[in-house]
Amino acid sequence: MHRSRFGRAGRSCPRPGPPVRPSHRRSGSRFDPTRTGADRRGSVRAGILRPCSETVAPAVSAPRRRRPDRGGGRHLQASGAALARKGLGGDRGGAALPARKSLRAIIAGLLGVGVLSSAPSKGTAEAPRHLPLSAVVRVTRGRTNEPTELPDDPELPALGVIRERGLAGSIPSLGLGGAHVKLRLCGYTPGARATFGARASRRRFAVKVYAKDPEPEAKLYEALAAAGLASDSGARVPRLLAWERDLRVLVIGWLDGTPANLLVKQGRGARAGELAAIWLRHALSLPVISGPPVGAADVLRRVPQWVGRIGKSDRALGAAAAAVAERLAQTLPREGASGLVHGSLYARHVLELGDGPGVIDWQRFGRGPIELDAGVFLATIWRIGLEHGRAAGEAARAEETFLAETTGILDGRALAWHRAAALLRVAEKRLRRDDNRLSPGRALVCEAARLAESSGDHRAKFPSSR
Template sequence: MDEGPVEVRLCGYTQGERATLEVRAGSGRVAIKAYATNPAAEAALYKALNATELAAQSGICVPPLLFRIRKLRLIVLGWLEGPTVLHLIRRGEGERAGFVAARWFRRAALLDQRFGRRRGAAYAMRKASEGFPELGAADPGLKAFAVALSKILVRTRPGEGSPHLVHGTLYDRHILDLGDRTGVIDWQRFGRGPLELDAGMFLATISRVAIRHEPLREAVSQAQKAFRDGTAGLLDESALAWHEAAALVRLATKPLSIAGGERLRARGLADPQAVAISRARTLLEEAALVAEPVFREFERIEPRIRARLPVLEPNAPVRAETLKDQVQSSMERIE
């Protein structure tokens, strides 16, 4: 880095897990990530990806690993310069945002890197359910809604074919437009799993943008269309809908988390708890709408196919009534 004044900015923090610092000195810029646990696996991933396929291909990249300080559990990464997909949408460039994200998936599908733990439907549901205690403390009816939805998602979980390298938490803010390349950052939850896991989370996070900011709905719609057009034939539509619904359930619990509450209070809202509950409710309703085609399809499958769904009780098919009716009856019992 250049000589001169050093500027340090906290740009990411997860309590009890990690912190990310942006460090500037002159024209130089790096990311320093500090962890509560050993980041050896993530460091190895950055090194391996930059040494093999990604280094040889144009179109996609991840941050280069500059060095690692083992005793302090720190890694230092090169900074990727470019707007995130979230920033593109906020600027009204929805079509570009969808194209940039789709480019990552088209290239990532060709990678032969299968690092990390298994990341699939079971992982998605486990992460979705982690916030249920906070949801129940804020609104028992919402928890009943989330639990009913999750039980049906478990019954209808998709099959998983050959695993790919997956990010694990691919939000809109993790995908960067680098001009002729797409960059992806923050790989601490990477693993092996279906591409639909990452694609579902990506679509869920941009749907959340439209829910929070009505003026951006058109840009989000453009991004969704461009992404689906750009990944046509690559992703299984039913599995994608399932993973998007599971991701929306997971996102619904975020406003009611400690960190989510702190962010809302920092904005000076008159009643941050009411805002958090409203956001959670809207995201859960969106999850139900996204998942509805999956549930209808499941009702028509052959018995021999149902046998591969170990959580489905014999002679207890999902009822033909809509999910909305099912969760409504659960909420009425709570009341």
């Protein structure tokens, strides 16, 4: 007969089966000094909750424990050590995504150089790791109100003079008098140049110290001022305040604005793309300004240096970059009329000034195709979307707005070529500063390969692959 679930007083009857009791410690002394730490830890783990009977919790077989899927169902998550041995990352909420492996496969398919991997093949000794090149040293920016020690660099003699005489005594044409000057080191390339932000009373300006004669840059600022680009509104560049030929020092006005790379990270990607497009259209209307040639052929002469430095960080990635360089040599674009180009129009060099763009850091200027500046800008925007996942959508909007606002003034194939070359340059810079950043380097070289391949196809369009 069927028995009621409840007893005489309506209480639940216990189910048949052995009782399961938690045990907090073994009998005997709570601490035994003769036992090792590992033994004691094992005892604690075993004593906290003893295994339940088979009828309560059926055991999971060993093959099921080894299954790779870690999310959903009753499959147990693989241990951290096992994941590390397999080279898999991932979170606890779902199946592991071998993103790096997929990226290597994409690059290999594009370039035909085999699977890109830093790990040695079986049966071979591990390849020695190479330290990043230290040709460029970045100095952390200090706070605005913190004085910074001047670097001790014999190639920059002006630093020693400023250290001894002070800025007012070194550059009397500034008319600083007895004003207290605060310097902040903004950028430093040993043996080449140093840039300082300076405050003196209510004045703010930039001091640029060079190893080589900065006369071409000084004359550029004078020419741009004559063209109306040193005003207080619209598209503009810094105004030249002082030029000390003997010290090789330029002092220029300070443009106070938000750089385009920060606009993208702040959710204003469309504005970043618009500002760069406004500047390029404005540059096309400028009168002829003399400068060194910086066309595609000049860029191609620098590519082998970038490829060599990439290969020092990772040989397989270097082989992929070499294949991109070969493709760039085969598809060198024909360039028409040349105009003023910035030469290094990174997103951080384009500022939001409220009523128009400001463009700074002109030491690499020259005459060349406008696609060179466009390609450099888009390459740095793409890198921001790659390395800052939350900004990927804004980076795409910046690119979309930029291309829409420059319709009709850019040649598609030339733009793809210069974007590919600029991506190699960006990859080299990232790996030179930190050769552990191989994943971003692979992605940058992969995108460069895609663009280099399409730059020779007149039917191709060149949206970014994200």
